[in-house]
Amino acid sequence: xxxxxxxxxxxxxxxxxxxxxxxxxxxxxxxxxxxxxxxxxxxxxxxxxxxxxxxxxxxxxxxxxxxxxxxxxxxxxxxxxxxxxxxxxxxxxxxxxxxxxxxxxxxxxxxxxxxxxxxxxxxxxxxxxx
Numbered sequence: 001x002x003x004x005x006x007x008x009x010x011x012x013x014x015x016x017x018x019x020x021x022x023x024x025x026x027x028x029x030x031x032x033x034x035x036x037x038x039x040x041x042x043x044x045x046x047x048x049x050x051x052x053x054x055x056x057x058x059x060x061x062x063x064x065x066x067x068x069x070x071x072x073x074x075x076x077x078x079x080x081x082x083x084x085x086x087x088x089x090x091x092x093x094x095x096x097x098x099x100x101x102x103x104x105x106x107x108x109x110x111x112x113x114x115x116x117x118x119x120x121x122x123x124x125x126x127x128x129x130x
Contacts, residue, residue, distance in 0.1 A: 003077060003079050003085065007085075007120075008077060010120050011085055011113055013120075014033060014087070014113060014120055014121075014122065015073065015074055015087070015091075015111070017029070017033060018030065018033055018070065018072065019069075019070055019071060019072060021033065022065075022068070022070040023069050023070075025061040027054050027055075027057040027058035027061060028054060030053070030054065030057045031051070031054030031057065032050070033121065033122050034121060034122045034123075034125075035050070035114060035116055035122060035123050036049070036050050037050075037123075038053065038121065038123055038124065038125070039124045039125070040056070040122075040125050041124070041125065041126035041127075042126075042127060043127075043128065043129075066096065067095075067096025067097065068093050068094060068095060069093075069094045070091060070092070070093050070094065071091040071092060071094060071101055072089045072091025072092075072109065073089060073090060073091060074089050075088050075089060075090055076088040080112070083115035084112065084113070084114050084115075084123075085112075085113050086110060086111065086112055086113075087111040087112075087113060088110055088111075089108070089109045089111065090108055090109075090130065091107060091109070092130070093105055106129070107127040107130050108127065108128060108130050109126065109127035109128075110124075110125075110126050110127075111124070111125050112124040
């Protein structure tokens with residue numbers, strides 16, 4: 001599979017949209033990054049399905065993620081099959097009141113994106129400490 005320049009731009013926009021959704025603490029926008037049957041895996045967390053992911057993030061934005069921001073940038077895009085790619089990013093959650101990412105909060109994440117209805121969405125997102 002060949003990933004076109006337009007595909008690369010569209011794929012790289014997904015992490016940027018996550019950063020924007022997080023900055024606004026917009027659980028709906030965060031959920032829309034995922035396929036209807038998408039999966040979110042964080043340390044100690046497994047959420048399956050867009051609705052469950054949206055509900056989890058709405059609660060998290062009022063709880064442990066209140067006032068936080070997130071950063072993340074792609075470091076690799078790897079084609080898997082037609083309409084499917086793996087993306088590796090580096091970033092992390094910036095604590096409330098901070099402007100920089102502490103080394104202790106740095107993560108690497110793997111994203112499996114699929115094309116659905118002409119747009120790239122997350123089938124699986126997982127992160128771990130860097």
